[in-house]
Amino acid sequence: MKTIIGNIERSSLDIEDLASLQEKLQELLNGKRYLLVLDDVWNEDQQKWDNLRAVLKVGASGASVLTTTRLEKVGSIMGTLQPYELSNLSQEDCWLLFIQRAFRHQEEISPNFVAIGKEIVKKSGGVPLAAKTLGGLLRFKREEREWEHVRDSEIWNLPQDESSIMPALKLSYHHLPLDLRQCFVYCAVFLKDTEMEKEKLISLWMAHGFLLSKGNMELEDVGNEVWKELCLRSLFQEIEVKDGKTYFKMHDLIHDLATSLFSARASTSNIRETNVKKYSHMMSIGFAKVESSYSHLLLEKFVSLRVLNLSYLKLNQLPSSIGDLVHLRYLDLSFNREMRSLPKQLCKLQNLQTLDLQYCISLSCLPKETSKLGSLRNLLLDSCSELTCMPPRIGSLTCLKTLSHFVVGGKKGGQLGELGNLNLYGSIEIRHLERVKNDKDAKEANLSAKENLQSLIISWDLFEQRRYESEEVEVLEALKPHPNLKSLKVTGFRGLRLP
Template identity: 45%
Template sequence: MQDLLQSRRYLLVLDDVWDDKQPTWQRLKSVQACGAKGASILVTTRLPTVAAVMGTMPPHELSMLSDNDCWELFKYQAFGHNEVEQVELVDIGKEIVKKCGGVPLAAKALGGLLRFKRERKEWVYVKESNLWNLPHDENSIMPALRLSYLNLPIKLGQCFAYCAIFPKDEKIRKQYLIELWMANGFISSNEILDAEEVGDGVWRELYWRSLFHDIKTDKSGKVISFQQALSTCIKMLFIALLHCEERRQLSSSIGDLKHLRYLNLSWGRFETLPESLCKLWNLLMLKLDGCRELQKLPNSSTRLMALQQLSLKDCDKLSSLPLHIRKLTSLRILTTFFVGKEKGFHLAELGALKLKGDLHIIHLERVKSVMDAQKANMSSKQLIELGLKWERNDEESELEEKGEDIVEVLQPDTQQLESLMVKGYKGANFPRWMFSSSLKQLVIKGCKEVEGLHEALRHMTALKRLELNDLPKLEFLPDCFGNLSLLRQLTIGFCDKLRCLPTSLSHSNLNSLWIYGCHPDLEKRCEKEIGEDWPKIAHIPRITVGGEGYDSD
């Protein structure tokens, strides 16, 4: 932070601060003292003690919402846009709003609580609840949130109560919480949705009731973390959860945990796992992300018939999966699949699996025919992220049919696909589906024969990030960047024949452009102020060409 703020005039906003410990503030203050004259820090908080500790001038206290404004917020949550308001409920609702003390979150929470309640007695119950009479701080939202919690349906109440395992004010990862709900049997699939989609619906309903807040999203707008608005005090009797970070060996006694549903061994330093792990008949999720020393999975892994998720991201030394992975018929998420040379390891093993989420397929050079590729039944996979990787192996490459025809039949359900990575592809042209309009991220690496990108790039209106790396025959880029209004990041590396940039880059909305290892002519044309292509890119805030970095003035 010091390097970032050094000698700069900055405005730093610290939002919703709860820590009122003076030593913490003093440490942070000493770091920030490196700024230039005029540097300022704005703090928002609900606690007067925080303002007293951090403030160097009198605090500005925001007034509470008026009853009318509070009613409008409550009414929107309780009735929505189009519903005709019942007069008798309106009168009770306005009495409830007065108890909110002008606090927006309280009005939202109670409006969400009553969203689907239309009986007069249900509204009266909220208005006359004894919780309003419990001791609490002035302007506290706790009675409203307690009412919202106590009136949850059984399934929602169980899921929310489970959040008690997290410390107060901890950032909770949404995906992780849903996995824990699944592991403990709080949610399950139905005839239409699988368990993870049910969990997503439960999370959204709890958020709608204002029991979750302070959400953080990724670049695509998906929620990745949040905090609880109400700290529950319900203790869980049993948590089917095991973490084994940094361990080199896993005891064979793991097989005795017959009821274990969730096993997270990520970042362990195992080379192998005990065969006894395959006795965990109830295991739903096995996470092995970042186990960089792991060389093989237990031979009997296909006995884990309940397994729904097998996550193998960044397992650098793993080179194959167990024989006949297709036997794991409950599997919905398989992050990595290695194509093998022998039957039982072919791409056809994916055929019957109803996969979704992320999937990276490695060793596609071992796919010998279009028929073999078709057996993967990729069109049935509802993937969000797909990686396709060919390794360099000239002997195997000579045996395969035309690579372009094989890739054509590897098309998943592109309506849901958001991210695609292609590495080592040996064809000269890409199929149309790889430039789907739904894609938000496209990464193309090490494709030695590719000379140009598909004209369909101009229709990728959702694209936010494009990376082109190690494409030695790429001579030009399509002149369509003005169409890609959401594109923010463009990376071009080791494209030896690319000598100039398209004119349409001048109409792009890029935030970042990175060019490296390309033809010297291209780097010269992008020199600041004097390069021939500089007018095309001068509006981009962050530019790196070769070793030179430029920030927009």
């Protein structure tokens, strides 16, 4: 019900108790004609569906609910009409799906590949996902013997489920290059149907050492290539770009495959004092989520951690023992809205690559010795609205690729020149431009050379002492970005003309 309400109002909802949710949904639907689509339903609890049906009855005549499911029992529980059973795709339609993935646009297809390909398509059992996945697998193979190897694989002889799809998915996995396999399987740490963020996933791959250097390529670019190849193999879907970030999902059957391959030793878990010893070695390569009351215990016991997720825990401070996690590469502290500062011991983490502080809305400053984090590549500060300045010498973090926010300081450092030598990717918001003395200082940001920046937000604070309008025009002109920039937003600008 919470999801339905959120989709109607196009916003998140804080209500949790069932009675309030029912009342809210009835209020939204009362007397209205609606079409509600419930896709891929698995719940077989008759009572829950009866409760939902009672809420939905407030709609006007003609209001309808359309449900898709793979379970016959769900159809009989929910339906007032006879369920419509979809047949498998025809071989012709499966072939069309297959060649869309297996061959590039306008690529000439030899008769031998067509013959072998059609034999492979027959093994898809008329399942669209199987046809697409097999096509994605063979897109990277251009030798007849490679296609014959897929056609004749012993995996087709394994016991099949009713959809006949798992052999096709397993084949796709077994034909992945070794470095792609571990990147794919790692996605099992996310819950099924989770909307994943590409940039975050690449940072996690980096933290675990899954990405291999290729010549002069940055690891972020290597990760992007891996992600694109997994997409071309139909292992990722529902790709969407929002606010300059790329989001995607895994089909639930593909997620099941990743989960079945994921070692139980690397599984996620909530950590309690009673089972810390049991999980200590597993957590050395795991993705940790811990209960707030035991966060200090984790920091003392899990000194081999590479990835630590302490988001949404309502922490108001981080224990100084965080500095003992010398192998830590990824630290997520996001959505700890009461955290005002970070301990200086954090700056001992010489291997830290990603520090996520998004929505730490009370955070007023970063440690003065942040510049000692020599391996830091991603500093995420979205919605850290109380941040008053940047730490000294942040420009010395030459590995830094993502700096989502930069707050121009007053007289004591934190000037735009700190950005000059940073090769930044993605997006950045630069705040408090009224503190920039002149256009010369603005030019030192060297935005015109930052070819990998996609989005730029620059803002003047309306409530601080301002300079002349003409000076603001000069500052804005000096901040000229690289032509590759795709999005530019300017707020608080008082100039009478644009440069």
